[in-house]
Structure formats: C-alpha cells, structure tokens
Amino acid sequence: MTRADFDWDNLRYFLAVARSGRLTAAARVLGQDHTTVSRRIAALEAAFGSPLFERQPQGYRLTKAGTQLLSFAENIERTTIRAAKELAGASAAISGSVRIGAPDGFGGSFLGPRLGRIVERHPDLQVELIAMPRVFSLSKREADIAIGLNCPKEGRLYARKLTDYRLVLYAAPSYVAAHGLPQNVAELPQHRLIGYADEYIFSPELDYLPLISPGLKARIRSSNLIAQLHATIAGAGICVLPCFMAAPYPDLVHVLPGQVALDRTFWLITHADLHDVAWVKAAGDFIAEMVQAERSLFMPG
DSSP states (O other): OOGGGOOTTHHHHHHHHHHHSSHHHHHHHHTSOHHHHHHHHHHHHHHHTSOOEEEETTEEEEOHHHHHHHHHHHHHHHHHHHHHHHHHHTOSOOEEEEEEEEOHIIIIIIIGGGHHHHHHHSTEEEEEEEEOSSOOOTTTTSOSEEEESSOOOSSSEEEEEEEEEEEEEEEOHHHHHHHOOOSSGGGGGGSOEEEEOGGGOOSGGGOOHHHHSTTOOOSEEESOHHHHHHHHHTTSOEEEEEHHHHTTOTTSEEESTTTOOEEEEEEEEEETTTTTSHHHHHHHHHHHHHHHHTHHHHSOO
16 A cells, blocks of 8 residues: 555544444534445555455444554544644634534523524634434544533543533413313323333433322323423423423423422533543533523523
8 A cells, every 4th residue: 555545534434434333323423425434435445455344234343454443543533633632722713623412402492592602702613513312422423522411430531510400390371271280299190291202211311200200101202302392382281391491481381389390410521532622622611601601591599
C-alpha cells in the first residue's frame, strides 16, 4: 500500500461501523447515507488488501485484520482529539461540531428552543441535537454529549449532575369536564391513563405508574413523551409528565396535588476523551447554564 492508496478519513467510517456493527447505524452517526459508508469501507479494504469485516445477517463483525486495525484507528482518534484540545486551547474562538443526544422530552421541549442562544454566543459552532427516547452510547460516538437519567458507573465517562426534576399527574380541562378528577390514588384505575409502551421504556427511571400504585396500567401508550404530552393536552387522559414540559401549558390541571410526585435527575455525560475539548465543553457549559437559570421549571416550589 502506498500513501496515495490511503485516505485517512476512511478510518472514521471504519470506527463507526466497528462500533455499531451495522452500516445504517454508522451512517446515522456520520450523517451520511449507507451507500457512502459501504463505499468507504470497500476503499479501506482495497487499500489494505484484506477484508476488515465479515458481512453477516446480524451485522458487520470484525475480521482478524479488522481487530488489529481497530486498535491503531482508536489510537489515531485519541491523538487527533488531543491535538484538537491543544489547538483549541491556543485560540479563544470556539469552533467545531458537537452532537448532543438527549431524551425526547428534555431535548424537544427544553433544549431545542434554546439552541439558538449557543450559536449566537459561538457563531462558529455547529450544533446537532438528537432528541430520541433512548440511551446514547458515547463509547460508540453516537453523541459527544449525552443527557442521561442516571449517573454511569462504568466506562471512561465524565458525568456531572444537571438538575433534579419533578413529575406529577396532569389532565386537560376537557378531560376533567368529561370525566371528573380522582380524589385519591385508589381512584386512578377508574380513569384513562396515558403512559409509556412497556417495551419502549428505555430506562427503569421511566417506569412511573407502578410506583404510584402497583398494577397501575396505561390505556393509551406511546414510546414518545412528547406524544404523551400532546395526547394529554387534547384531553385523551391523565398522564405523568415532567413539570418543565407542562409549564408552557398553564391550562393543564395538576391531578392529585400533594399525593403524587416523582423526582428524577438529569446528568450531563461526556466521554473522557472529549469532556475538555473546547467546543464540547462550551456546549456542555451552555446546557448547564440554561438549566440552572431556569431551575424553577424543573423543581417548582
């Protein structure tokens, strides 16, 4: 292999496929289509003269040569990240691209409307928000910053507490007019409840209803908290919602105040290789600043 045969950028594609095990997943991480990823992997294999992956129905598995290359590629990645840290430290300007992975409720309802402020502060910064009901893998570089519901105990991860937040029961005035309100927790099974579809509860911290009353079940279910919010606004039923999501809708009725309240915590998590990279740190600091400035939304008095 000659230097002319080798495109260093193809290593990014190799790492994404090695970490995800699938072309489509790697393509999402890279912001490319899967045919581009496939072409880049083929070019890398041609340059090395050896297959790097076994193509299987379950996904892409590293060959012996691929496993050897993975170690070298990760070393190159770490070296590149260190270089970026030092070069960014030499300049006051914040530039680069940062991907933020967040639960759909926090990402869509709180963070999304405020992203414009960070690019006003740092005009050369590019921000990508992935707001989905899932756990993001920082080791697989699915995000540079993840907003999590628990503090990670393993891995080379750096976590800091963003804020506690409170969830209570809400209903729309139209639902209350049609069905009335429960007077206590024992009456909740008589009402139409909205909640998560069981198989899409991506973190145990989201399994709210059994904590309110054992055996309590939702009749209207969704994998998406924003969909649950809008079903509630439309009068479909009673739902457990974070106070910060309900705050823009003052007509929503707080159900069973003083009887039902659940507290949870948001954590800001970065990979150890990235947490002090200038543009990643700037984005993380911005998120923390916005949350602290509006903490009363998360934990109302």
